[in-house]
Amino acid sequence: MxxxxxxxxxxxxxxxxxxxxxxxxxxxxxxxxxxxxxxxxxxxxxxxxxxxxxxxxxxxxxxxxxxxxxxxxxxxxxxxxxxxxxxxxxxxxxxxxxxxxxxxxxxxxxxxxxxxxxxxxxxxxxxxxxxxxxxxxxxxxxxxxxxxxxxxxxxxxxxxxxxxxxxxxxxxxxxxxxxxxxxxxxxxxxxxxxxxxxQRTADCVVAGYRVHKSSDEAIGSLLLGLYTNDGTLASVGVIGAFPMAKRRQLFTEMQPLVTNFDDHPWNWAAHDAGERTPRKNEASRWNAGKDLSFVPLRPERVVEVRYDHMEGERFRHTAQFNRWRTDRDARSCTYAQLEQPLTFALGDILPGLAT
Incomplete structure (x- = not known):
């Protein structure tokens, strides 16, 4: 070339x-x-x-x-x-x-x-x-x-x-x-x-965390969930852009909520200990060896996050922390709060685009 x-x-x-x-x-x-x-x-x-x-x-x-x-x-x-x-x-x-x-x-x-x-x-x-x-x-x-x-x-x-x-x-x-x-x-x-x-906001349940790669006593990311119509807590994404001091503070704050997988909604018998993820068969496609295991938390705390749009049932990109919502009950955090964009055909943007 x-x-x-x-x-x-x-x-x-x-x-x-x-x-x-x-x-x-x-x-x-x-x-x-x-x-x-x-x-x-x-x-x-x-x-x-x-x-x-x-x-x-x-x-x-x-x-x-x-x-x-x-x-x-x-x-x-x-x-x-x-x-x-x-x-x-x-x-x-x-x-x-x-x-x-x-x-x-x-x-x-x-x-x-x-x-x-x-x-x-x-x-x-x-x-x-x-x-x-x-x-x-x-x-x-x-x-x-x-x-x-x-x-x-x-x-x-x-x-x-x-x-x-x-x-x-x-x-x-x-x-x-x-x-x-x-x-x-x-x-x-x-x-x-x-x-x-x-840019939109959503109130999500904090259902777990991953530790930071540089410290076992700092939060790498918080795992977010929303309740479906049948009462299932679905994994929707993560937030993780925090200064190190805040990561350590969050780690301390989360410890009283730590629970075991047997009592957690994201527990699947098919997952081996140390390899449990919020979604079955989840893996990092850009880093096959990346550890996606997490520490389960009682789904009680609610956080308001900023997001741009959804990809299926999940946030398309990493969400951003906005504020804690101590006034919200976790069970009230459902998909119903999300704004749904109007449907628009790709062919109306680019005629001839094969689908």
Missing amino acids: KLPVMPPVPPMLAKSVPTIPPDASYEPKWDGFRSICFRDGDDVELGSRNERPLTRYFPELVTAVTAELPERCVIDGEIIIPTNHGLDFEALQQRIHPADSRVRMLAKKTPASFIAFDLLALGDEDYTRRPFTERRAALVEALAHSGPSIHLTPTTTDLTTARRWFEEFEGAGLDGVIAKPLTITYQPDKRVMFKVKH
């Missing part, structure tokens, strides 16, 4: 802002795996945000890239798995698997798509020093004949349209809007774009 921009390249990033800024190019914020695609003839590499190749996990995209993209190019985008109900991030996570046979089986069962939104190189030309308006125009031309797996993200410079996208597109699984200054050059690993994401 010999391109004007060579892998690995960390992608250009965005900083969070509370409102959509004016005078920019706006596009949907796709919720998948960020990836920079490098193609030089038959050589294809799919980079990731942490610069580790994703190529082996998406063989169907390697085939699509050679069929649908220019002979020599470097394109920034997002790998997604579309469904009739929106984006399926959980199916995307399942692709990060060590067994090649399983990866290829899933590639046929839940094929991925690539959403292109920036151009770093085309032919022998390095586009990274050109303004975004030039890169976008060249990207539109480069993808004029792309097919069913490679798609060009929609953009607009109209602020009113961007605000409408922010409200409507969430219903298809997208999680906000990206704003790019029109004259911005491509700056790897720099937060020079802007992102606006949905």
Whole structure:
């Protein structure tokens, strides 16, 4: 592979802002795996945000890239798995698997798509020093004949349209809007774009904790639950962004609530001691050896957290601590409190997106 921009390249990033800024190019914020695609003839590499190749996990995209993209190019985008109900991030996570046979089986069962939104190189030309308006125009031309797996993200410079996208597109699984200054050059690993994401709050039950990796007397994360209609306590996510002093304080505060698994709602006989997790067969897909065991707590304390949106029954991203709710009864923390976005079809965002 010999391109004007060579892998690995960390992608250009965005900083969070509370409102959509004016005078920019706006596009949907796709919720998948960020990836920079490098193609030089038959050589294809799919980079990731942490610069580790994703190529082996998406063989169907390697085939699509050679069929649908220019002979020599470097394109920034997002790998997604579309469904009739929106984006399926959980199916995307399942692709990060060590067994090649399983990866290829899933590639046929839940094929991925690539959403292109920036151009770093085309032919022998390095586009990274050109303004975004030039890169976008060249990207539109480069993808004029792309097919069913490679798609060009929609953009607009109209602020009113961007605000409408922010409200409507969430219903298809997208999680906000990206704003790019029109004259911005491509700056790897720099937060020079802007992102606006949905922010909501929920009152959750604290049902356990994991210890911090550097200390057995400090909280690494608190495990959150919500009650379902049938009274089951479901695992919905974690909070864990605390200063070390607060982690130690929380550890002390949680000790009176420590219980045993026999009396805890997240107890399954199939789990061996030391390997119990809030969900059956849970594992870290990015770190197969990561210990996901936890200390069970009596589900009595209630915490208000901030979150952006749900992925199925769980928070899509790590939630953020807001405040303790000593006035709330744990049993009152149900899914009914969560705001449900309007349903919106992916095909209305990108016509022809296969689901």
